[in-house]
Each structure stands twice: as C-alpha cells, then as structure tokens.
Amino acid sequence: MRKLKNSELGRLNVEAFKKTVKIPIIVVLDNIRSLNNIGSVFRTSDAFLIEKIYLCGITAKPPHKEIHKTALGATETVAWEYAKDALELVKKLKSEGVKVASIEQADNSTMLPDFNIKPNTKYAVVFGNEVKGVQQEVVSESDYCIEIPQFGTKHSLNISVSVGVVLWDLVKKFKY
Helix, strand or coil, X not given: CCCCCHHHCCCCCHHHHHHCCCEEEEEEEECCCCHXXXXXXXXXXXXXXXXXXEEECCCCCCCCHHHHHHHCCHHHCCEEEEECCHHHHHHHHHHCCCEXXXXXXXXXXXEHHHCCCCCCCXXXXXXXXXXXXXXXXXXXXXXXXXXXXXXCCCCCXXXXXXXXXXXXXXXXXXXX
C-alpha cells in the first residue's frame, strides 16, 4: 500500500462542489459554544456533501479565525445560514416537508443503527449545546429522536464526534 498524494484524491474545487447534488440532510447547530466544534461540523458536512447547516442561538458564525482553523475552507463550500431561534426554525422546516430528528438521549428514542430513512425525504438533524443538549421544546417538536448507542461509562460524545457518527450513518443509508 501507498498513501495517496493530495493531487490523487480527486477533490472537487469550490465551484464544482457548489454545483454537485447534495445529500438531502440539513444540520442544525443549536447553541454550540465551541468554535472548534463549529468548524469541525463544517468540515464533516463538506466531506459528506451535506445540503446545508443552520447556526442557531449563541452558535458563532463565519468568518471567524477559530472556526476557520478547523473548517479548513469548508465555510466557503457548505451552504449555511443563521437562524436566531432553533424552535422556530424546526417549525419552518417541518412546514416545508423536512423531517426533523433531534440527536439526543430520550425516552422512546430510536437507536441510530435502527433508524431508517424514507426515500425522497429530506432530513434535518439537530445537535444541541455541549452541556445541556438539544432544548426540550425542540425535542418535543421533532419528528424523531435519534440516540447514538454508547457502551462505556461515559454517556456523551463531543458534538463534532456525534455529528460525524450520525452523518456517516445517514449518508450510508442514502447512498447504499
């Protein structure tokens, strides 16, 4: 085996990325404190051709040096928008036919491996604050609550790790 050079990876340029058909997934970040987490979510969303990111509440917006540090230019490729109130955004998305899933530990949640996507359906996945999680009113308004199975003594993951796990699983279900 030989590691590939960057020139061999077949990466899209910004213009080609913007024209490429995206996976019908919207990421909603609600009250995320860490600028590094926000940048990581942009980078992961770029890697998986995610349609859009909404930044809500106290979540910082590009351009910002600390976001850029981990996003590595993904703030220029992934479509994003700021929405002050996550609950109002969720209501708006649902009125447009988007299915909303809060990523949270809750009673009657669906474990991520058991969650099945419906064809020709767009999904929004909501990730909450690093300490408090997704706001209860947003969880209550969601169509689904998806939980990442965890087996150790810690029952939480860093927000950027959670986004990577969830997006990878959902993208696999869309693509394969």
